[in-house]
Amino acid sequence: MxxxxxxxxxxxxxxxxxxxxxxxxxxxxxxxxxxxxxxxxxxxxxxxxxxxxxxxxxxxxxxxxxxxxxxxxxxxxxxxxxxxxxxxxxxxxxxxxxxxxxxxxxxxxxxxxxxxxxxMVFALTEPDAGSNSHQVSTTAVRDGDGWRISGQKYYISGVDEAEQMLLVARTGTDARTGRGQLSLFVVDTDAPGLKRDAIPMEIVSPEKQFTLFFDDVRVPADRLIGGEGNGLKALFHGLNPERITSAAYCVGLARYALDKGAAYARERKVWSTPIGAHQGIAHPLARACIQMELAKLMTQKAAWLHDAGKDAGEASNMARLSAADAAIESLDAAIQTHGGNGLASEYGLADLWGFARLQRIAPVSREMVLNFVSQHSLGLPKSY
Structure with a gap:
């Protein structure tokens, strides 16, 4: 290696x-x-x-x-x-x-x-489906030489800045399992019949979140990606890169916070001594640094596995959870190091808290990551 x-x-x-x-x-x-x-x-x-x-x-x-x-x-x-x-x-x-x-x-x-x-943005999540992609209820039905799409999507990022979206829709139901047969479509964000409502968020981010409403939105046949009913395989091929790159963002966020925290701990003095000399300040930053480096290693492993064409599911999920935890721990340690200044806009830390906290929820919740590891890594019975 x-x-x-x-x-x-x-x-x-x-x-x-x-x-x-x-x-x-x-x-x-x-x-x-x-x-x-x-x-x-x-x-x-x-x-x-x-x-x-x-x-x-x-x-x-x-x-x-x-x-x-x-x-x-x-x-x-x-x-x-x-x-x-x-x-x-x-x-x-x-x-x-x-x-x-x-x-x-x-x-x-x-x-x-x-x-x-x-x-191009990605439209998967729905109000009633949660993390269960098989229960997607947005449907696409054949209409002549094209398709008509109806349904609703929830928490779709950046629709106002994209020309198209890659949409996951149900095109049938498996008679044996009752699960939805999924397909992927490229849909214009200004297509007739498509309405969007912004979701107010307490997160400081230039990208906005939207609820989308599809009312018989028509797309031509050439917008179907990967063939009818083959969307699940393509979907999971795209979700691993999503988890890996979002883990990389968390690693970067942890680095940003630790750089700020360590610099302040070196410069800020109380009774002529830099506060970083005290273990109560130094140790939380050091622990967060270790967690960040471990998360970075797992992120690199997941990326390597994906690029090598190997199964990256386990590593992607582990990278995602560990990096989100590292980002939150690093940001919290940096804020605590700054004391009251940690919440002052001038220091550029507290405005990232919402973004960091979101990483334990999306694009995959820590509970679903733990479910994956329990079942696939440890061989435990499926819990849901």
């Missing part, structure tokens, strides 16, 4: 860090608080080709892997600028279309996703 990054990866990390630093966390937060987007940062990354590093070269991507996309995500988050659309547009949608789309579909959508000139 070689834990040293290749020169290409080091250059990628340095390039993303340079761009993200030129914007910075304060810029990011001010934009988010005003309800504005972070398009300038997105475009700066796009000009360097960083948004499409994991997509195939023949469609304008970097031809690398989720490992490299994790580097992009981690470095952005380390500078306090997590861009959620990177997780859904290239990581989920780009990965699924590259693997399961036909030649015409790949040629149609991948170049824009690779260049960052187009974005």
């Amino acid at each position: 070689d834990f040293e990054e290749r020169e290409e990866q080091r250059m990628l990390r340095e390039g993303v860090r340079r761009i993200a630093t030129s914007f910075g966390h304060r810029w990011y937060v001010e934009r988010a608080r005003r309800g504005e987007k972070t398009k300038e940062l997105w475009d700066a990354l796009a000009r360097e080709g960083y948004l499409g590093v994991s997509l195939p070269e023949q469609y304008g991507g970097g031809g690398l892997g989720i490992t490299e996309l994790c580097i992009v995500c981690e470095e952005l988050s380390t500078q306090g600028c997590p861009l959620l659309l990177l997780v859904v547009s290239p990581a989920i949608c780009g990965t699924v279309i590259a693997r399961f789309g036909d030649d015409a579909q790949r040629a149609r959508w991948l170049p824009g996703l690779a260049k960052g000139s187009a974005t």
Whole structure:
């Protein structure tokens, strides 16, 4: 095993860090608080080709892997600028279309996703389905040479900044199990019959969350990805990159918080002594640093497994849970180190709490991760 990054990866990390630093966390937060987007940062990354590093070269991507996309995500988050659309547009949608789309579909959508000139969001979750994808009730029925989609989706990120969404819909029911037969469709976000309502959130983020209502939204046949009823396989192929890249964001968030906490602990003095000299301050930061490094290792393992074409399900889930916990522990330790200043806007910590806390809920809850590990890693009976 070689834990040293290749020169290409080091250059990628340095390039993303340079761009993200030129914007910075304060810029990011001010934009988010005003309800504005972070398009300038997105475009700066796009000009360097960083948004499409994991997509195939023949469609304008970097031809690398989720490992490299994790580097992009981690470095952005380390500078306090997590861009959620990177997780859904290239990581989920780009990965699924590259693997399961036909030649015409790949040629149609991948170049824009690779260049960052187009974005695509992912629509899976529903109010009544929860984490059970088999119970998706949004339906797609054949209508001549196309399909008509009806139903509702919930907590769909960034619909207001994307041209299309990759939608999971039920196209039938398995007669033996009663589970839904799922299919994937590319749907325009401005399609007739599609309505969206923003969900007010207590999270400081430029990406908004929406409830979507589909009222006989018609899509042509060429919008079906991977064939009718084959959506579950494609879905899970896209969910592992989602979990891995969101884990990378959590690792970056932990690094950001620890950098802030350690710097304050070195500089802040009480009775002429830096507060970092006291174990009550130093040890929580040190423990959080260890947790962050362990989470980073599992994230790297999950990315390597995915890029090598191996089963990455277990590692992806473990990376997701450990990185979310590391982000929360690091942020909490940094806030505590700052005392009252930890909640002051000037110090750029408390505004990330909502984003960090969300990571224990989405894109997969810690309870579902523990269910997966209980059943698949330990061989325990299924609990649900």
